[in-house]
Amino acid sequence: MKRVQGFSLVELIISLVLGLVISGAIIQVLVSSSVTNTLNQAVSQVQESGRYITSRLTGEFYEIGRYDLITASVDDSVDTVSEAAFVQNNPVSLVGDFSANASLGSTQASSGANDQLVVSLLALEDCTGNKHGYAAGDEFHVVNRYFVSGTEFKCTGYDGRVLRGLKAQSVSPTTVTLLDNVSNFQLQYGVSDVAEDSNGQAITYVTADKLSALRAQNQQVVALRWGILLKSYQNQVQQTSAPTFALLNENAVTLDSAHYYQVFTKTLSLRNMKNFVRSIR
Incomplete structure (x- = not known):
């Protein structure tokens, strides 16, 4: 009878080692693919959010200081000439501008905390879509406040006439979240x-705490520069080192390595204010 010879102990050990090496390589590829996929998703999400908020703010900020007495259908229940002068001379609102809400205004936060922007314009509705009880098609003095609460970028819309004490409030201001995961x-x-x-051009860029003194010298805000730092939803990005970012005039800060972060900045000329400044030379 013919004997059947099996594998020797050495051959079995070699086979096991080769199997472990191949399995380890496959696992490494799968892990690497998972990490790359997570990072790609994080980058895509942050960039999509950045494009959205940049586009939205650009469209809304272009209208800062707008007050058209010629072609617009303005609700004329108040003195619109006086209102136009207020909006055009105070496109960026400061603390103390509004008698009915003296604390409302653009502010420069300390130690890298979030800034706040408050602006005036003529519009059909505020940044939340609230018409504040005005008739369809009628424009009025809108005041929009942009700020960060927690990690949410928000906007609250007001009736500027109520803030100035020119009329009683009939519709309460509303707040909407424009974007989350804002750092x-x-x-x-x-x-x-x-x-x-x-000539309507910006000669210097300053923070909100410098605006009051410049306004007193008859210098006007004609441009905005903003920076917004976004982070990903994913908290397992596993970057090799913690990223460091500096927004505009602020000191650099080091963040965690478990999220993907990206800065979006833009400088925007306020066309209405440039034209206004040129018109009063």
Whole structure:
């Protein structure tokens, strides 16, 4: 009878080692693929959010300081000439501008905390879509407040006439969340030369705490520069090192390595304010 010879002990050990090596390589590829996929998803999500908020803010900020007495259908229940002067001279609202809400205004936060922007314009509705009881098609003095609460970037819309004490409030202000996973929001303001010498261009960029003194010298905000730091939803990105970012005038900060972060910045000329400054030379 013919004997059947099996594998030797050495052959079995070699086979096991080769199997372990191959299995380890496959696992490594799968892990690497999973990490790459997680990072790609995080990058895609942050970039999509960044494109959205940049586009939205650009569209809304372009209208800052707008007040058209010629072609717009303005609700005329108040003195619109006086209102136009207020909006055009105070496109970026500061603390103390509104008698009915003296604490409302653009602010520069300390130690890298989030800034706040408050602006005036003529519009059909505020940043939340609230018409504040005005008739369809009628424009009115809108005041929008942009700020960060927790990790949510929000906007609250007001009736500027109520804030100025010109009418009683009939519709309460509303707040909407424009974007979440926001780590920081910073602003700088492009200021013109004194009105009689200005061509409507920004000659310097300052923070909100400098605006009151410049306004007193008849210098006007004609541009906005903003920076917004976004982070991913995913908390297992596993970057090799913790990223460091600096937004505009703020000091650099080091963040965690478990999220993907990206800064989005833009400088925008306020066309309505440039035209206004040029018109009063």
